[in-house]
Amino acid sequence: MNKVLLIIQREYFTRVRKKSFLIMIFVVPSLIFVMSAVIALVAKNSGQLSTPQVVKVLDESGVFTGKFHDVKNIHFETTKQSLNAVKQEAKNDENLSALQIPANYKTKDAVQIYAKKKPEFALSGEIERQMNTIAVSDGMLKHHIDTAVLRSIKSNISLNPIEVTDTGDKKANVGAAVGVGIACAILIYISLFIYGAQVMRGVIEEKTSRIIEVIISSVKPFQLMLGKIIGVGLVGLTQFAAWIILSYIATKVAGAAFSAPQGGVMGFLAILKTIPFGHIMGIFIFYFLTGYLLYSALFAAVGSAVDSETETQQFMFPITLPLLFTYILSVSILFQAPNSPLAVWLSIIPFTAPVAMMVRIPFGVPGWQLALSMSLMVVGFVFTTYVAARIYRVGILMYGKKASYKELAKWFFYKE
Amino acid sequence: MLSIRNIVKQYAGHTALSGVSLEVERGQIFGLLGPNGAGKTSLIRIVNQITAPDSGEVYFNGEKLNQSHIERIGYLPEERGLYKKMEIGEQMIYLARLKGLSRDEAIKRLKVWFEKLGMQTWWKLKIEELSKGMQQKAQFVATVLHEPDLIILDEPFSGFDPVNAEVIKDEILELNRKGATILFSTHRMESVEQLCDAIALLDRSKKILDGKIKDIKNSYRNNVYLIEYSGDKIDIDGSQPFHLLDEIGSADNCYTVRIKLNENITSNDVLKYMIPKVSINMLQEVIPSMNEIFIEQVNKIA
Numbered sequence: 001m002n003k004v005l006l007i008i009q010r011e012y013f014t015r016v017r018k019k020s021f022l023i024m025i026f027v028v029p030s031l032i033f034v035m036s037a038v039i040a041l042v043a044k045n046s047g048q049l050s051t052p053q054v055v056k057v058l059d060e061s062g063v064f065t066g067k068f069h070d071v072k073n074i075h076f077e078t079t080k081q082s083l084n085a086v087k088q089e090a091k092n093d094e095n096l097s098a099l100q101i102p103a104n105y106k107t108k109d110a111v112q113i114y115a116k117k118k119p120e121f122a123l124s125g126e127i128e129r130q131m132n133t134i135a136v137s138d139g140m141l142k143h144h145i146d147t148a149v150l151r152s153i154k155s156n157i158s159l160n161p162i163e164v165t166d167t168g169d170k171k172a173n174v175g176a177a178v179g180v181g182i183a184c185a186i187l188i189y190i191s192l193f194i195y196g197a198q199v200m201r202g203v204i205e206e207k208t209s210r211i212i213e214v215i216i217s218s219v220k221p222f223q224l225m226l227g228k229i230i231g232v233g234l235v236g237l238t239q240f241a242a243w244i245i246l247s248y249i250a251t252k253v254a255g256a257a258f259s260a261p262q263g264g265v266m267g268f269l270a271i272l273k274t275i276p277f278g279h280i281m282g283i284f285i286f287y288f289l290t291g292y293l294l295y296s297a298l299f300a301a302v303g304s305a306v307d308s309e310t311e312t313q314q315f316m317f318p319i320t321l322p323l324l325f326t327y328i329l330s331v332s333i334l335f336q337a338p339n340s341p342l343a344v345w346l347s348i349i350p351f352t353a354p355v356a357m358m359v360r361i362p363f364g365v366p367g368w369q370l371a372l373s374m375s376l377m378v379v380g381f382v383f384t385t386y387v388a389a390r391i392y393r394v395g396i397l398m399y400g401k402k403a404s405y406k407e408l409a410k411w412f413f414y415k416e
Numbered sequence: 417m418l419s420i421r422n423i424v425k426q427y428a429g430h431t432a433l434s435g436v437s438l439e440v441e442r443g444q445i446f447g448l449l450g451p452n453g454a455g456k457t458s459l460i461r462i463v464n465q466i467t468a469p470d471s472g473e474v475y476f477n478g479e480k481l482n483q484s485h486i487e488r489i490g491y492l493p494e495e496r497g498l499y500k501k502m503e504i505g506e507q508m509i510y511l512a513r514l515k516g517l518s519r520d521e522a523i524k525r526l527k528v529w530f531e532k533l534g535m536q537t538w539w540k541l542k543i544e545e546l547s548k549g550m551q552q553k554a555q556f557v558a559t560v561l562h563e564p565d566l567i568i569l570d571e572p573f574s575g576f577d578p579v580n581a582e583v584i585k586d587e588i589l590e591l592n593r594k595g596a597t598i599l600f601s602t603h604r605m606e607s608v609e610q611l612c613d614a615i616a617l618l619d620r621s622k623k624i625l626d627g628k629i630k631d632i633k634n635s636y637r638n639n640v641y642l643i644e645y646s647g648d649k650i651d652i653d654g655s656q657p658f659h660l661l662d663e664i665g666s667a668d669n670c671y672t673v674r675i676k677l678n679e680n681i682t683s684n685d686v687l688k689y690m691i692p693k694v695s696i697n698m699l700q701e702v703i704p705s706m707n708e709i710f711i712e713q714v715n716k717i718a
Contacts, residue, residue: 006513014502210497214558217464217491218514220483397466399495410428 003219004227011202011231016238025239029246036251053123054096055113056086061103067134074126087114099127106135178335184284184358189327192291192354193320195236196299200312202228203303203396212396221393226385229296236292237285244281283361283370290377291354294384295319301388304395305403305411326352330359338363348373350380387412417442417597418463418566423472425458432458433469434621440566440599440614445592447608448601449710450618456601457494459618460570463599464491476566487516490564494571494601496555498543505539508558515562522561529557533583549580556584560591567591569600573607585611605707615706619714633703639677640702641686646670647694657681657689674702 015021056079059065068076079086086098097115105111111131113119203225206212215224302315326346334343338360346356347365353373357365394411395403418440425433433455440446448456461467463474465486474481476488499507505526512522530536533553543551552575560567572588573581588611592598602608608615609629616626625632640661646669652660657678664672677686683699690696704712 003514006510010510014499205499209500210493210495211499212497213461213466213493213495214491214497214511214555215514216466217489217493218486218511397461 004223004230007219007224007227008231008234011228012234015198015232015235021235021239025242025246028243029250032247033250033253051095054093055123055127056081056089056096056098058083058086058098058100061101061105063105063138064101064131064134068130071126074123083114090114091116097123101131105131178362180280181338181359181362182331182335184280184361185327185330185355188284188288188291188354188358189323191236191240191288192295192323195232195292196295198232198235199229199296200299200303201309202232203300203392204306204309204312207304207396207399208308216396221396222389225297225300225389225392229293229300229385232296233289233292236288240285240288280361284358286374287354287357287377290350290374290381293381294350294377295323297381297385297388301391301395301408304392305398305408307399311402322349322351323355326355330355334359344369348376350376353377390414417444417477418599419475419478420459420463421473421475423459423462423469423474425455425462425467425469431621433462435472436618436621436623437472438616438623438626440597442597443592443595444613445588445598445611446600447612447615448599448618449603449605449608449615449706450601451603451714453620454618455621456618457570460491460568460599460601463568464489487562488565490515490559490562490567492556492559492567492569492572494574496552496575498551498555498558500544501542503539504535504541504543504546504554507543508554508561511558512561515564517562525561525563526557529561533557533587548575549577552576553580553584556587560587560596563596565596567596567598569598571602572600573602573604605705605710608706617710617713619717622717624713624717625709629706632706632709636704636709637701639681640674641677641683642672642674642698642700642702643686643690643696644670644672644698645690645694645696650690650693657685670697 052073052075054075054077055068056077057064057068058079058081065078068078070076083098083100090096090098094116097113097119100112100114102110113124113127206215206224219227298319302312302319305315306312329342329346334340334346334356337343343356343360346352347360348369353376357370357373390412391408394414395408398411401407418438420436420438420440423433423436425431436455436459438446438459448459450456458467462469463481465481465483476485479485502510508526509519509522512525513519517525530538535550535553535557538546538550538554543554546554556572559569567588569588572584576584585607588598588600600611612629614626614628615632617624641658642664648669649666649671650656652658652673652675658675658681659678661674661676664674666672675686677683683701687696687699
């Protein structure tokens with residue numbers, strides 16, 4: 001057992017000390033930092049204007065005169081000046097714009113705004129909104145509809161989904177759940193490949209550099225395989241832990257630095273907070289670990305059967321097929337029907353469960369399904385490790401023999 | 417020290433070893449000879465517990481071979497290899513620890529070896545930065561660092577330049593003097609006669625010859641002598657106590673011939689016959705070299 005620890009240590013530290021590992025640790029949180037900074041900035045800018053703006057209104061229709069009301073940083077001013085005079089003013093003052101409303105204002109693009117620079121969305125949006133309201137009220141008045149009554153019966157409907165659970169009702173947001181579920185599925189899918197391939201490359205490296213014979217004159221092939229798998233797995237966990245911690249800090253810092261008001265985008269961030277990340281993270285770690293153990297053992301067996309990475313293709317395809325299949329289904333169909341029989345089965349079969357279950361988790365999965373899936377994952381990885389180890393112990397000593405599936409089956413049945 | 421009893425190992429399609437038995441005594445340098453594909457590496461892998469035999473047993477110091485013996489065996493495989501991207505020092509320590517050495521002890525011994533073989537500056541280098549010969553040297557150190565009782569070397573001299581081969585040979589002899597038993601395989605005979613105390617010859621999965629070199633050679637004495645004399649040429653016609661095998665050379669009344677003695681005749685009898693007739697320059701018994709025995713044995717079976 002002591003020797004397995006030694007192997008784990010070596011596998012872990014040679015990878016963690018690599019520059020590429022350090023770079024990866026910092027690149028991902030930096031991206032998240034930049035992203036949250038951008039979100040915060042957008043949120044800030046979409047909510048309000050940075051400088052006070054004056055809008056001079058030349059109302060030829062007479063409908064809008066005096067009906068604009070000032071909002072933060074936007075001051076409306078009805079004027080009788082000529083268009084040219086106001087345009088001249090706008091040319092000299094970039095915080096001033098001229099709004100020309102012709103009599104036929106209802107025609108498309110008839111209303112024009114003149115400014116030194118293209119007006120910001122916050123400004124033009126506000127003007128459009130106010131004008132629409134005024135025009136509608138005006139139209140209603142003309143048709144003798146009492147706007148006061150109308151206002152009182154006007155509705156503003158938006159769905160507020162509540163999940164009914166044993167512990168009481170709680171607010172839920174379907175959109176965010178889908179996002180998180182798919183993000184987790186993608187992360188698992190990618191990381192199973194990345195770390196599985198690292199195990200495979202490690203095995204091929206030992207085989208082609210021929211150090212394998214020296215090592216397995218000291219330890220059993222199974223110990224070496226196990227040590228390698230665990231070592232690389234720990235590298236993966238380290239990476240995730242570093243990302244989570246650094247990303248948490250990054251979003252906090254970015255959020256604070258560009259302190260944004262509540263509203264549109266920040267509302268989305270607030271919704272994210274309603275998702276039970278602790279629960280999801282726990283399940284994510286479980287499926288990453290068991291899924292990784294399951295697949296990396298197979299990857300190790302493939303690595304042992306070939307002489308170079310280019311020969312891995314024929315074996316990689318059937319191994320990656322269930323993952324790829326589930327992944328494609330997940331991002332297209334599964335999240336729309338997380339409790340369909342297909343989704344349930346995919347999340348229970350060990351080869352597809354790590355990806356499929358992550359999609360389903362945010363929607364809530366019955367306890368018995370989760371328990372069944374998790375126990376099958378454990379059975380699954382014990383099984384693949386057993387099969388892989390039997391192929392591995394023979395494969396690592398075979399050189400120059402092109403391995404076929406028949407050959408692998410033969411290896412499996414070899415005695416020691 | 418090492419007792420190999422009736423080992424059988426079959427791979428799909430062919431037999432690598434069919435009932436091979438060997439005895440290696442403590443302190444011996446034992447040569448495992450045979451043409452390529454004879455089963456040498458298969459046998460060595462079994463002793464190293466890399467593979468297990470289909471039947472038969474191996475005893476190490478009287479105990480059935482088991483995992484605890486791993487730390488007392490050092491193995492240099494035929495195909496050398498180390499982690500290319502790992503620093504030499506770290507790598508040596510790692511390999512030594514896998515053989516049960518503590519980190520401190522490994523470092524202490526490494527320093528001694530590195531100094532001895534002029535490798536002090538290599539500590540921080542990566543294997544890929546070394547030449548082939550240097551890599552071999554490093555691998556040799558890794559093989560013997562844990563001071564094994566039994567050192568198994570598969571084709572130890574292949575890949576070394578003559579100078580380094582000599583260095584390694586001296587190190588092997590010194591380790592042997594200090595008490596290590598050495599088992600090495602080779603298909604090159606030159607090194608065998610100078611180094612080995614005993615050998616076993618494998619061919620096509622079977623042991624066809626084994627024993628101490630001295631004994632083997634004695635058993636291959638077949639009363640053949642080389643004689644060089646001056647004077648009149650002796651016409652060998654069957655009346656002599658020996659008969660002619662071949663004439664090697666003749667120049668200036670000096671003749672060299674290879675003869676085989678008749679039964680119950682000694683070299684003294686030959687001299688008695690010759691001395692009255694000619695003057696003898698040289699009389700030498702022809703003992704086949706290991707190389708000749710090797711080729712003869714292999715061909716005999718074929």
